[in-house]
Amino acid sequence: MNDRLKIGNQELSSRLFLGTGKFSSNKIMPGAIAAAKAQVVTVALRRADQAYPEENILNYIPKDCILMPNTSGARTAEEAVRIARMSRAMGCGDWIKIEVISDNRYLLPDNQETIKATKILADEGFVVLPYMSPDLMSAKRLVEAGAAAVMPLGAPIGSNRGLQTKELLRILIEEIELPIIVDAGIGKPSEAVEAMEMGAAAVLVNTAVATANDPVAMAEAFHLAVKAGRQAYLAGLGRVMQSNASASSPLTGFLHE
Amino acid sequence: MEISVNGKPVTIEGMMSLTQFVQSRGFKPQTVVVEYNDEIVKMQMWEGIVLKPHDRLEIVTFVGGG
Numbered sequence: 001m002n003d004r005l006k007i008g009n010q011e012l013s014s015r016l017f018l019g020t021g022k023f024s025s026n027k028i029m030p031g032a033i034a035a036a037k038a039q040v041v042t043v044a045l046r047r048a049d050q051a052y053p054e055e056n057i058l059n060y061i062p063k064d065c066i067l068m069p070n071t072s073g074a075r076t077a078e079e080a081v082r083i084a085r086m087s088r089a090m091g092c093g094d095w096i097k098i099e100v101i102s103d104n105r106y107l108l109p110d111n112q113e114t115i116k117a118t119k120i121l122a123d124e125g126f127v128v129l130p131y132m133s134p135d136l137m138s139a140k141r142l143v144e145a146g147a148a149a150v151m152p153l154g155a156p157i158g159s160n161r162g163l164q165t166k167e168l169l170r171i172l173i174e175e176i177e178l179p180i181i182v183d184a185g186i187g188k189p190s191e192a193v194e195a196m197e198m199g200a201a202a203v204l205v206n207t208a209v210a211t212a213n214d215p216v217a218m219a220e221a222f223h224l225a226v227k228a229g230r231q232a233y234l235a236g237l238g239r240v241m242q243s244n245a246s247a248s249s250p251l252t253g254f255l256h257e
Numbered sequence: 258m259e260i261s262v263n264g265k266p267v268t269i270e271g272m273m274s275l276t277q278f279v280q281s282r283g284f285k286p287q288t289v290v291v292e293y294n295d296e297i298v299k300m301q302m303w304e305g306i307v308l309k310p311h312d313r314l315e316i317v318t319f320v321g322g323g
Binding site: 029057067 | 263316323
């Protein structure tokens with residue numbers, strides 16, 4: 001089946017994007033990325049710590065992965081733009097996940113600042129994937145600003161609470177022509193299946209894999225879930241009855257007749 | 258003389274190029290990006306930059322993140 005996800009000028013066969021935060025050791029990462037069959041992997045940019053100059057995360061990410069640095073830590077569009085430019089200077093491509101957060105309790109993204117940063121960076125040739133609160137008007141503005149995909153949250157970052165924003169996600173999937181990638185909140189493979197069945201183009205998972213007892217096995221479970229959900233979406237779900245039942249077997253030829 | 262590195266004061270002795278400074282701190286040049294007084298400077302430019310008092314450096318690298 002030739003079912004590719006086109007983002008920027010890349011065609012992806014994998015619809016599971018994997019984050020690299022919170023792993024107990026970098027050494028687990030290559031196995032998890034391989035088991036997830038992830039082609040897009042996120043990283044963050046931070047001040048270099050002199051104490052551990054040898055610990056280069058790029059050594060643990062396969063070279064054929066697309067690296068998607070995020071702008072975590074940015075509280076304004078201006079800070080996100082600065083982080084994005086520094087990230088691109090690392091020489092690992094021009095994908096960027098915009099993440100602008102000034103709310104420290106729920107870590108909810110600031111859509112207005114995210115739109116501003118998206119416009120500036122898209123104009124500079126970045127492939128921009130903004131993380132956002134699922135709001136239709138904001139998503140439309142992200143499209144106009146030049147985003148390559150839109151990444152609404154399912155639940156607050158790292159919460160593993162699933163698709164709390166389901167109805168809003170459904171509306172974005174229906175109304176926005178760009179790929180919708182559910183980012184943040186997905187805690188279980190069943191929730192990834194659900195997002196994909198709804199027509200999400202991909203999901204981005206980090207905490208659910210990194211904090212599992214066996215991250216490699218969980219990465220594979222998510223790979224299978226995303227595949228199953230995507231195939232169910234393409235197959236077209238059967239209809240749902242609002243009440244009563246509908247027999248699956250014939251209602252004639254019973255032995256008691 | 259004193260310069261600022263990642264927001265903290267650092268004292269250095271004598272003349273030092275940016276290349277020498279980055280290496281003296283134990284970083285592999287290929288794994289970091291440097292902002293010199295708010296401008297990103299490519300690695301090829303580092304040798305030509307001689308640090309002076311009150312210079313501000315940000316040295317950043319990739320870490321795990323979602």
